[in-house]
Amino acid sequence: METMLAARLHVPSRTLRVEEVPRPQPGPGEVLVKVEAAGVCLSDVHLIDGTLTPLLLRGDTVTLGHEVSGTIAEAGAGVTDWTPGQRVVLHAGEHRNGVTYTRGVDYDGGWAEFALSAAHALTPLPDSIPFEQGAIIPDAVSTPWGAITETGAVRPAEATGVWGVGGLGVHAVQLLRAVGACPVVAVDPNPVARERALAAGADLALDPADPGLRETVAAATGGAGLAAAFDFAGVPAVREQAVSVLAPKGRLVLVGLTDQPLTLTDGTRFSYLQQRVLGHYGSDMTTALPQLLRLVQAGRLDFSGSISATLPLSRAAEAVARLEKKEGNPIRLILRP
Template identity: 85%
Template sequence: MDRMLAARLHVPSRTLRVEEVPRPQPGPGEVLVKVEAAGVCLSDVHLVDGTLTPLFLRGDTVTLGHEVSGTVAGTGEGVTAWTPGQRVVLHAGQIRDGVTYTRGVDYDGGWAEYALSAADAMTALPDAIPFEQGAIIPDAVSTPWGAITQTGAVRPAEAVGVWGVGGLGVHAVQLLRVIGACPIVAVDPNPTARQRALAAGADLALDPANPDLRAAVRAATGGSGLAVAFDFAGVPIVREQAVSVLAPRGRLVLVGLTDKPLTLTHGTHFSYLQQQIRGHYGSDMPVALPQLLRLIEGGRLDFSGSVSAVLPLARAAEAVERLRKKEGDPIRLVLRP
């Protein structure tokens, strides 16, 4: 049987090892993809450190990696839409029987030499887009895109705030600029992240510890506050701060994942202003990926600066540690088998 390398997480012990495993074979309706690039996400870090736990994983070990690009290596019975050699981006998950299963969490992902995908859970990757950039789109880009266009329903000229300008938040700033949000306020304790936000298109970048933050937001929005605030940090104190600068009927969109309780200090005030809290997860891949790829091809978006470093698959554990420690303030680290 053919073998391959894969970065496997033993969930009970949170042990990550790159080891040799059998190469999967595509079954009916499946496609085997030769992985060319796979992104390293903060969610992967949280799976390794125990903050996140798979909900639907069968067994106790999983190959990580939900941001994956590659080429079709083979197809299973009944697959006619794909042929060997085609460049593809794998969706970060798929819905079956009304349940969302996440690649690299609930089933084996792309931190490997080869990965399986359902034939309807892939999108063609144009030749002009490098594999490294294509790989990060299924989460680092499409998740904020879905949060902005669907959950947050941001409209042109609406005032918007982004808390946490990391791997997803910095892309949110770019995407908000493209759809015409104004002004865009970025909030992050890291000076490098704030500079990055301004370079990506933010109109104002603030330190959350700034005692004049609320006044600065009010001034930037003509006294009305933010129509939409996005929490990409997943930190309870962030949510309280974001709510404090929301406009009447403003929406707080929760994108950053956390296992901490959701609380509101001034519940009556929140209700009086008819504000909303909306949870967000992932995106509608069959819709989002073609949209984003078209915008990249058309020159409206450029994510060439988002790939901070490319490491070999054998150094997966190192990549996780570098992201955990934020060494070099990376936007996205990418693994190549």
């Protein structure tokens, strides 16, 4: 029996171990992918620390990793669209019987030497895009893309705000500028993150503790407020502050995940101004991935600066610790088998 290395999370004890496991075999309609790069996301940290718990996982252990790129190693029975050696990006999830299963959460992901995928849950990766950049587009880029273009429905020249300029928020800033939002206001308590936001294309980068934040946003928007605000932090204080600077009929899009109750202090004001709160999760991989890969390939978007460091799979626990502690303020750390 062939084996491989995989970083496996035992969910009941929240224990992460890199261990030898049987190399999977593709069944009918599946492909086996040789992993070349896998991103480390804050969601992975939250799975390990217990903030998030898989809802659909069979068993008690899962290989983490939902941002994955690689090459086709083997095709299962009935698969004719993929051949060994093709470069691919794996979708961050799969739809089964109307239910969304997340890779590396509800079934085994890509923190491994090889990963299984349904044949329909892959997108070709152009030769011109490095595996590291291709790997992070599912979730780190596609999630804010979906939040902006679908859930938030941002239109050119609309005033927008991004709270939390981390691994997803920094890409939201870049993408908002790409779709023509104006101004793009970034809010983060970390001065390094604010500098990063300005480099990514933000018109303003503000400290949430700044007592003049509301006045600054009002001045930047001609007194109108923000048409759309995006919460990438998932904390109550962010939501309250974002709502306080929303325009009438403005929408607050919740991207950062939280297991805490969602509350609004002044419900009457919120209703009077006909504002909206919209939940967002992931993206439609069949449209988002081809769109984003096309924009990268054409030079309209560049995520090379998002790759903060690359570590071997054997150091997965170190990568998690570095992200959790924000050591070096990473955007994305990459694991390579």
